[in-house]
Amino acid sequence: MNSTVLQRMASGDVAAVRECMDRYGALVWSLARRLSRTAADAEDAAQEIFLDIWRSAARYDASRGSDKVFVATIARRRLIDRLRKKGGEPPMEPPEALESIAWSDPATEPATAIDASHAARALQELRPEQRQVLELGLMHGLSQSEIASRLSMPLGTVKSLMRRGLMRVREYMNIEIEGVAGRADG
Amino acid sequence: MAETGPQKEPDEAMLDLLIKQVSEGLSPEEQRELDVLDNEVASAYARDLEHAAAAISVAGTGEPEPMPQALRARIEAQLEAAMAASAASGAAARNAHSSTDGVRSSTVRSIGAAPRPQSRSTAGWWAAAACLVLAVLGWLRAPLGQGPGTAPTPAQQLNALLAQPGILQIQLDMTAEPAAAGAKADVVWDPRTQQGVMRFVGLKPNDPAQHQYQLWIFDGDRDQRYPVDGGVFNVPPTAGQVVVPIHAKLPVQAAKAFAVTIEKPGGVVVSGLEHVVAIGKAG
Numbered sequence: 001m002n003s004t005v006l007q008r009m010a011s012g013d014v015a016a017v018r019e020c021m022d023r024y025g026a027l028v029w030s031l032a033r034r035l036s037r038t039a040a041d042a043e044d045a046a047q048e049i050f051l052d053i054w055r056s057a058a059r060y061d062a063s064r065g066s067d068k069v070f071v072a073t074i075a076r077r078r079l080i081d082r083l084r085k086k087g088g089e090p091p092m093e094p095p096e097a098l099e100s101i102a103w104s105d106p107a108t109e110p111a112t113a114i115d116a117s118h119a120a121r122a123l124q125e126l127r128p129e130q131r132q133v134l135e136l137g138l139m140h141g142l143s144q145s146e147i148a149s150r151l152s153m154p155l156g157t158v159k160s161l162m163r164r165g166l167m168r169v170r171e172y173m174n175i176e177i178e179g180v181a182g183r184a185d186g
Numbered sequence: 187m188a189e190t191g192p193q194k195e196p197d198e199a200m201l202d203l204l205i206k207q208v209s210e211g212l213s214p215e216e217q218r219e220l221d222v223l224d225n226e227v228a229s230a231y232a233r234d235l236e237h238a239a240a241a242i243s244v245a246g247t248g249e250p251e252p253m254p255q256a257l258r259a260r261i262e263a264q265l266e267a268a269m270a271a272s273a274a275s276g277a278a279a280r281n282a283h284s285s286t287d288g289v290r291s292s293t294v295r296s297i298g299a300a301p302r303p304q305s306r307s308t309a310g311w312w313a314a315a316a317c318l319v320l321a322v323l324g325w326l327r328a329p330l331g332q333g334p335g336t337a338p339t340p341a342q343q344l345n346a347l348l349a350q351p352g353i354l355q356i357q358l359d360m361t362a363e364p365a366a367a368g369a370k371a372d373v374v375w376d377p378r379t380q381q382g383v384m385r386f387v388g389l390k391p392n393d394p395a396q397h398q399y400q401l402w403i404f405d406g407d408r409d410q411r412y413p414v415d416g417g418v419f420n421v422p423p424t425a426g427q428v429v430v431p432i433h434a435k436l437p438v439q440a441a442k443a444f445a446v447t448i449e450k451p452g453g454v455v456v457s458g459l460e461h462v463v464a465i466g467k468a469g
Contacts, residue, residue, distance in 0.1 A: 025258055055409075076239060080209075115237070123242065139242070174234070
């Protein structure tokens with residue numbers, strides 16, 4: 001059903017809009033809130049993201065990942081682009097006010113976002129400082145320099161932790177998906 | 187991702203650039219650096235890392251926060267209109283392109299810099315109506331993120347803009363639409379803040395129950411088939427000069443052209459550009 005929403009959006013089925021909002025509205029809004037400097041920015045970003053989703057829907061390929069991660073990819077591109085253009089503006093919340101992330105439980109994650117479930121499992125295996133750096137960078141939108149400042153770490157250490165952490169998640173996701181594909185073939 | 191990773195490993199410098207790209211974006215210098223390195227390995231890793239970052243984002247969203255109803259309604263309307271217009275509109279797209287392509291004769295000049303080559307004629311018709319500056323009626327949709335009662339009047343906005351250095355004054359071309367007969371219009375635009383106002387004299391008064399005028403901004407960073415909605419406005423029967431603040435509903439990075447259309451009451455999210463009354467190019 002879920003990939004069908006994107007396919008129907010791509011084919012211009014106006015009736016799919018509400019279903020698209022039902023399925024992705026909260027995800028996009030949550031990402032926009034986290035990665036925008038102000039509430040008004042988040043609203044503007046959400047509008048742009050949904051236009052991007054419609055324009056990109058035809059490119060969705062279920063064999064390459066879940067629809068939710070596809071949508072999150074589009075959302076992140078737009079949000080990062082907006083953050084860069086807004087450059088030196090202060091964040092919506094001071095760094096000390098950042099909430100800790102409630103990571104989804106891989107055991108209960110719906111099968112429709114299986115790649116997100118693999119990512120959550122991979123995160124559990126990371127060193128705490130690797131997970132913390134990825135959380136601040138990817139979930140709270142802090143730059144590597146801001147993370148270094150916040151954690152009183154050298155910038156090189158932040159880069160190294162992020163590099164190793166994200167590469168580990170990437171490897172884990174590839175292994176898991178190959179494993180799933182292998183089991184399905186067998 | 188279903189495909190296996192690339193066989194060749196990227197070096198640390200390339201990885202750092204790729205990871206920065208997916209976590210916070212690259213500066214133009216860093217992007218050029220990556221472009222030099224760019225090859226099959228970089229592309230494959232960029233795709234994988236972006237996918238991993240997005241998967242982490244979904245995993246970390248947990249119980250997502252519901253989108254506000256008003257915003258959801260706005261986005262639904264925007265999407266439905268965009269899809270409907272796209273479906274109907276090979277013609278609309280062609281109209282949009284031809285409209286923006288056809289504004290080469292518009293005049294752009296910098297206020298406060300060199301003397302204006304057309305100052306006598308334009309000053310004449312603007313001065314003739316200067317005492318009749320009217321606040322524009324009928325803004326049906328407030329600009330995003332702006333609270334009521336906080337905005338300056340159109341005349342105040344115009345004066346504030348005119349006091350800024352480097353402001354552009356863009357003469358609009360009036361079309362053959364009956365409503366545009368004998369009218370004149372221009373845009374005062376601040377390219378640094380991407381904000382401005384439109385001024386009209388002689389535009390035919392409208393019945394808001396039948397139709398409204400709507401402003402559009404063609405942003406160089408966006409698909410030219412979908413100009414940014416700049417707000418709707420009315421021209422009262424007794425209006426002389428009408429000053430209309432441009433309230434872009436989406437951020438404008440680089441305005442390339444401006445247009446005014448006649449639309450149904452309340453305006454539209456995506457215009458077919460079937461009734462363009464004025465258009466002008468920003469350089």
